[in-house]
Amino acid sequence: MQVCKFVAPEIIFGAGTLSQVGKAARRLGASRVLVVTDPGVIAAGWLEHMLPYVEDEHLDYAVWSTVTPNPKDYEVEAGAAYYQRHGCDALIALGGGSCIDAAKGIAILSTNGGRIHAYEGIDKIKRPLPPMVMVPTTGGSGADVSQFAIITDTTRRIKMTLICKSLIPDISITDPLLLTTKNAYLTASIGMDALTHAIEAYVSLAATFLTDVQALRSIQLISAHLQASVDSMENLAAKDAMARGSLHAGLAFSNAILGATHAISHQIGGMLDSCHGELNAVLLTYVMEFNLRTCPTRYASIAEAMNINISGMTALEAGQCAIVAIRRLARNIGLHARLADFGVTEEMIPILSATAMYDACMATNPREATCEEIAALIRTAL
Ligand SMILES: [Fe+2]
Structure with a gap:
C-alpha cells in the first residue's frame, strides 16, 4: 500500500478575489506588510488596484518592486534588508513566479538570517517564516502554492532550488481577472511552464494518487485552453481555465516534485537569464x-488527457503522439523550438549537464540519467 502525504496552502480562487488580500493578511496577524511586486505589475495597474484592499484593513505597508525575472541572490538580500528597515512582519507577493520566489527568499532571511545560498536544497530552513499571502498575476509558476523557491546564484550562475514545507504560503489568492493584462508571449511561455509542471509531476518517481488527479486535470485544462488564452487577452473563460490548470499543476508538482526538464532549464536560466517557461x-x-520507454503507460495517459484518440495504439505510440502534439502546440503559440535560439552553444553543454545532475529536480525524474546522457539530450535540443 502506498503511503503518501499532500500539502497545500489555504486557497482562495475566483474572479474578483483580489479584494480578499487585506482580510487574508489581517487574519494571519499582519500589522505591517511588505508588498513584493515588479514594474510590469505596477504598469498594468494591479498594485494600485490592490492597495486599497490592504488599507481597508488598516494595515501599514511598504512596497518593494525591484525584482527582475529569475530573481537574483542579491535582490533577495536587498529585499530582506528593506523588510527589516521598514519593520515588516508579513509579506504579500503580487506578481509572477519571480515576485513570489523573491518574497519567499525574503521571508527565509527575515527569520533565519545569513545568506540565501545557505538554504539551497531540501529542508534547510529551520525557523518558522512570517505570514505569506501570494497573489499570482501570471498563472503558471505554481509558486503561490508550492514548497519551492528558485533563486539565481549570480556567482555560480546557476539557479538554486530551495525546497521546504515552510515555503508553502499561508494563503494563495488566484483571481483569473489578473491574467487579462498579460501579452501573448507571456501567456504562451508561462502556460507551457504550467504544462511542464503537470507532466513532470505525473511521471515523477514521487507521484501519488493525490498528485495524479491534480496533474491529469491540469493537462486537460491547459492543452484545451492555452491556444485560446494566447489568442485573446480578454477571453475570460480561457483565463479561468488556465488559472485553474496552473493551480492544479502547482499542487501536483509541489508534492510530487519535477524532473529533468526543470533540472536542465534551471541551469540554462541561471547561465543565460532566459525565459523559464519558453x-x-x-x-x-x-x-x-x-x-518514454521507462513509463510508457503514464505517457499514454497524458495523451488521453490531451484528448488525443489513442484507441488501437500501443502505450509507446500514444506517448509519441503526446510529444508531437506538444511540439505543435508550442509552435502554434509562437515559442522557440531549439536551445540555440536562447544562445546555448556546444561549449556550454559540459557545465550545463554537470550542474543539472545536482539539481534537486533530477532525483524524481522517472529514468535515471548519467551526465553523458543529459549532455546528449541537451545536444539533441540545440
Ligand atoms: Fe517551472
Missing part, C-alpha cells in the same frame, strides 16, 4: 522522448 517548452518533449 526554455521548458523546448526541453519538455526531448525529456519526454528520453523517459
